[in-house]
Amino acid sequence: MIERKFPTELKELKYSIQKLAEKAGLDFFDVVFEVVDYKEMNEIAACGGYPIRYHHWRFAMEHERLSKGYAYGLQRIYEIVINNDPCYSYLLRSNLNVDQKLVMAHVYAHSDFFKNNTWFSTTNRKMIDEMANHATRIRKYQDKHGVDKVEEFIDTCLSLENLIDSHFGFIKRRDEREFDDSEELVVSKLRADKPYMNSFINPSEWIEEQRKRKELEKEEDRKKRIQLVKIEGYERDILGFLIKYAPLDDWQKDILGIIREEAYYFLPQRHTKIMNEGWASYWHSKILTEEALKDSEVIDYAEHHAGTMGVSPGRINPYKLGLELFLDIEDRWNKGKFGSDYERCESADVKRKWDRKLGIGREKIFEVRRLFSDIEFLDEFLTEEFCREHEMFTYTYDEKHNAYRIKDVDFESVKKQLLLNLTNLGEPIIILRDANHGNAGELLLAHEFDGVPLNLGKAKDTLKNLRRIWGKPVNLATVISQKDDDKKVLLRCEEDKVETKETVDLNKFDTDRT
Amino acid sequence: MAFDRIGPDYERFRKIVHGRIRENLRRYISHGEMIGRRGKDLISIPIPEIDIPRFEKDPRKDIGVGQGKGGVGDLLGKGKPERGAGAGDLPGEHMLEVDVTLEDLAQLLGEELELPRIEPKGKKNIQNYHNRYTTIRRVGPESLRHFKRTYKQALKRQIISGQYNPEEPRIVPIHEDRFYKSWKRVPLPESSAVVFYMMDVSGSMGDEQKEIVRTESFWIDIWLRSHYKNLEVAYLIHDAEAREVDREAFYGTKESGGTKISSAYKLFADMIDKKYNPDDWNIYGFHFSDGDNWSEDNDDCISLLEQRILKRVNLFCYGQVKPVQSSDTFIHYFRELAGKHENAVFSEIDDKEGIMDSIKSFLGKGR
Numbered sequence: 001m002i003e004r005k006f007p008t009e010l011k012e013l014k015y016s017i018q019k020l021a022e023k024a025g026l027d028f029f030d031v032v033f034e035v036v037d038y039k040e041m042n043e044i045a046a047c048g049g050y051p052i053r054y055h056h057w058r059f060a061m062e063h064e065r066l067s068k069g070y071a072y073g074l075q076r077i078y079e080i081v082i083n084n085d086p087c088y089s090y091l092l093r094s095n096l097n098v099d100q101k102l103v104m105a106h107v108y109a110h111s112d113f114f115k116n117n118t119w120f121s122t123t124n125r126k127m128i129d130e131m132a133n134h135a136t137r138i139r140k141y142q143d144k145h146g147v148d149k150v151e152e153f154i155d156t157c158l159s160l161e162n163l164i165d166s167h168f169g170f171i172k173r174r175d176e177r178e179f180d181d182s183e184e185l186v187v188s189k190l191r192a193d194k195p196y197m198n199s200f201i202n203p204s205e206w207i208e209e210q211r212k213r214k215e216l217e218k219e220e221d222r223k224k225r226i227q228l229v230k231i232e233g234y235e236r237d238i239l240g241f242l243i244k245y246a247p248l249d250d251w252q253k254d255i256l257g258i259i260r261e262e263a264y265y266f267l268p269q270r271h272t273k274i275m276n277e278g279w280a281s282y283w284h285s286k287i288l289t290e291e292a293l294k295d296s297e298v299i300d301y302a303e304h305h306a307g308t309m310g311v312s313p314g315r316i317n318p319y320k321l322g323l324e325l326f327l328d329i330e331d332r333w334n335k336g337k338f339g340s341d342y343e344r345c346e347s348a349d350v351k352r353k354w355d356r357k358l359g360i361g362r363e364k365i366f367e368v369r370r371l372f373s374d375i376e377f378l379d380e381f382l383t384e385e386f387c388r389e390h391e392m393f394t395y396t397y398d399e400k401h402n403a404y405r406i407k408d409v410d411f412e413s414v415k416k417q418l419l420l421n422l423t424n425l426g427e428p429i430i431i432l433r434d435a436n437h438g439n440a441g442e443l444l445l446a447h448e449f450d451g452v453p454l455n456l457g458k459a460k461d462t463l464k465n466l467r468r469i470w471g472k473p474v475n476l477a478t479v480i481s482q483k484d485d486d487k488k489v490l491l492r493c494e495e496d497k498v499e500t501k502e503t504v505d506l507n508k509f510d511t512d513r514t
Numbered sequence: 515m516a517f518d519r520i521g522p523d524y525e526r527f528r529k530i531v532h533g534r535i536r537e538n539l540r541r542y543i544s545h546g547e548m549i550g551r552r553g554k555d556l557i558s559i560p561i562p563e564i565d566i567p568r569f570e571k572d573p574r575k576d577i578g579v580g581q582g583k584g585g586v587g588d589l590l591g592k593g594k595p596e597r598g599a600g601a602g603d604l605p606g607e608h609m610l611e612v613d614v615t616l617e618d619l620a621q622l623l624g625e626e627l628e629l630p631r632i633e634p635k636g637k638k639n640i641q642n643y644h645n646r647y648t649t650i651r652r653v654g655p656e657s658l659r660h661f662k663r664t665y666k667q668a669l670k671r672q673i674i675s676g677q678y679n680p681e682e683p684r685i686v687p688i689h690e691d692r693f694y695k696s697w698k699r700v701p702l703p704e705s706s707a708v709v710f711y712m713m714d715v716s717g718s719m720g721d722e723q724k725e726i727v728r729t730e731s732f733w734i735d736i737w738l739r740s741h742y743k744n745l746e747v748a749y750l751i752h753d754a755e756a757r758e759v760d761r762e763a764f765y766g767t768k769e770s771g772g773t774k775i776s777s778a779y780k781l782f783a784d785m786i787d788k789k790y791n792p793d794d795w796n797i798y799g800f801h802f803s804d805g806d807n808w809s810e811d812n813d814d815c816i817s818l819l820e821q822r823i824l825k826r827v828n829l830f831c832y833g834q835v836k837p838v839q840s841s842d843t844f845i846h847y848f849r850e851l852a853g854k855h856e857n858a859v860f861s862e863i864d865d866k867e868g869i870m871d872s873i874k875s876f877l878g879k880g881r
Binding site: 043044046047051055056057058059060061063064065068147151155158159160161162163195198311312315316317320321390391392393394395396397398399401403404405406407408409414417418420421426427428430447452453454455456457458459460461462465481 | 519520522523524526527528530564565566567568569570571572573574575576577578579580581582583584585586587588589590610611612681
């Protein structure tokens with residue numbers, strides 16, 4: 001990256017905003033800002049915020065999408081911030097100064113969130129270095145084994161990317177990479193004093209024999225290890241399991257490990273999307289409207305802020321929902337609108353005017369940003385009043401009209417659905433039940449059915465990829481819906497075809513689960 | 515950024531995209547999906563998003579949460595509302611629009627249909643020379659060193675002189691081993707070509723027939739454009755009379771008169787006489803009709819073709835689109851003619867699925 005001078009004008013803004021953020025009580029990592037043009041911004045965003053990330057075609061696909069969105073004027077990325085110590089943040093060059101102020105305040109609040117929220121406490125704060133290492137290692141494997149081969153393997157791994165334990169953040173993950181990249185089996189030769197004796201003392205047939213013996217030993221060793229695998233109850237971190245036990249070469253294990261580590265690194269951000277954006281929006285609006293705005297900038301600020309807060313029907317805007325929940329919490333705790341007295345009060349009028357003048361709202365939201373993730377945040381603080389005021393609803397797909405239709409508007413169903421959609425980050429819960437299914441070394445996965453079936457076509461393709469990694473048949477117990485009837489089935493991938501076996505009793509697999 | 519971050523990713527991505535387009539080419543051709551999405555050098559093609567499959571929930575069965583005005587049962591508009599990350603975050607079926615250069619598209623078409631490259635006739639108007647690195651020399655700049663040859667030479671020398679040790683194969687090229695790439699100056703003819711699209715616009719040609727003509731001429735155009743830098747296009751329509759029109763009128767005109775194909779051929783021949791000397795131009799004629807010609811006109815057409823046209827054009831193609839059910843259509847006369855002349859080609863296009871085969875028979879001659 002070219003060292004570019006950070007414009008003095010922006011430096012002044014940076015320091016003033018930083019001071020204001022400190023004054024407000026935010027506690028953040030240092031932030032390194034860099035100004036980029038929209039092209040660079042799209043490139044960085046396409047790579048998940050890390051320009052030094054390894055090369056993969058999907059980043060180009062994402063870039064294509066972002067660039068189109070920018071060209072058609074549909075979307076624009078004002079800023080990117082990454083969780084690292086120091087935080088790195090990219091600002092769009094074409095932002096107005098008032099935009100830059102807003103964005104900086106926003107970024108400082110994100111940085112505060114990264115530093116203090118407990119879900120982030122186990123993330124790697126030197127992730128930039130780690131990502132660069134990943135890129136280097138993958139490049140090394142590409143040089144050694146060929147670009148196509150490595151890319152194909154990365155595609156296979158990415159297909160299984162979400163088979164991780166989404167609440168696994170606190171488990172140590174590093175020690176599993178104990179292998180090195182010496183795939184060549186070293187065959188020791190006998191000593192030959194004279195070079196010309198070499199071919200007599202170490203005939204090539206003999207060396208070949210030794211090599212084969214070693215290979216066999218390695219294979220035996222693997223088999224033994226697999227037989228020892230005991231899944232206690234169930235295993236959610238399927239990627240971790242595969243790294244340990246699947247018959248992979250060391251470079252393949254390493255790549256699978258890289259994919260897994262990056263997946264875990266991004267987990268907390270996915271867990272706290274609503275809170276994180278809400279928190280940042282809360283602080284950019286506080287800092288700007290109370291302190292940093294000049295009179296001449298008010299209109300531009302209002303436009304930018306309103307753009308961020310816009311809602312389209314059928315879409316939850318995490319910025320808006322998060323911000324308003326934080327405002328609501330602050331207000332409630334300021335006025336003492338919580339606790340059993342408040343809950344038990346039956347007069348809506350009294351409730352509305354309720355004010356104990358506690359003034360602990362600010363304190364409360366700092367506590368919330370430290371301890372909660374989205375799902376807990378909504379579970380705890382989404383109230384019926386809030387839901388009604390903000391006109392929330394649930395919707396379903398209407399096949400007849402090829403459109404989406406509002407299903408419910410009542411608080412109970414909205415909240416229930418919202419929490420359900422946030423459960424496991426909205427992804428199906430897949431667990432590993434047995435690594436020696438049918439006593440034949442087959443994998444048995446089970447999909448914990450929550451009412452929404454899997455996308456069958458994709459599930460089948462994913463199973464094929466899993467089969468490729470495991471090297472033996474793999475099975476998935478799931479539910480498919482036909483018309484109005486849900487049916488339990490077992491998807492089985494033996495070679496390169498997935499068959500659907502019916503009449504499977506899921507309870508049969510439940511016996512060993514405690 | 516000093517380095518090109520996304521470039522190498524794009525290279526891989528482009529390969530995948532081209533693969534996809536090739537797979538779906540027949541569908542694109544028979545549905546004409548791309549037409550109208552064309553810029554000067556680029557064409558925008560919608561392809562299904564190239565997805566890495568994952569275990570994911572079926573978006574059609576999923577229930578989302580939204581915000582906004584509305585009561586139970588209200589529609590939220592067609593298609594899928596864009597989801598915020600908070601509520602579900604399930605990707606739906608997206609279409610991805612990718613830009614492909616016309617040249618790439620022509621290449622894909624050529625590969626898929628196994629079309630031979632066109633050999634332009636009359637290389638008289640050579641306009642340019644071009645350096646091609648096809649030869650080898652013993653001297654040259656280091657930047658052009660031919661590594662493989664140099665290595666081979668060094669290997670040979672070491673084996674001959676006994677320095678080569680198979681246990682420790684270390685090859686060190688010396689100055690005498692070096693080979694360099696070198697260039698040859700080759701003439702680069704830039705030929706000019708002109709395409710005549712002729713269409714029957716009489717009452718019997720319906721919208722569906724026109725759509726087929728439109729699609730087919732689009733692909734022919736792409737193919738020819740990739741071979742000729744300088745390509746002119748002329749559009750002729752006819753019923754009982756023929757006239758030259760612009761592109762819009764070509765596809766938009768509907769007449770109710772009868773059909774006299776010879777009128778178009780006569781105009782075609784006259785225009786060649788006037789403007790396009792066959793020594794300087796590669797001339798192409800594509801004629802589309804439903805074949806419902808005045809029967810006394812058929813002989814005139816054939817003699818026009820034989821005497822004034824076929825001798826001067828690279829290729830003359832007659833496409834009979836969704837023919838009327840009659841044994842006496844123009845194609846019977848043309849078939850006889852095509853047997854005698856190499857550069858007369860015909861095809862029958864019954865429906866959109868037939869476009870691809872028709873293109874193949876038209877352009878498969880390599881003329």
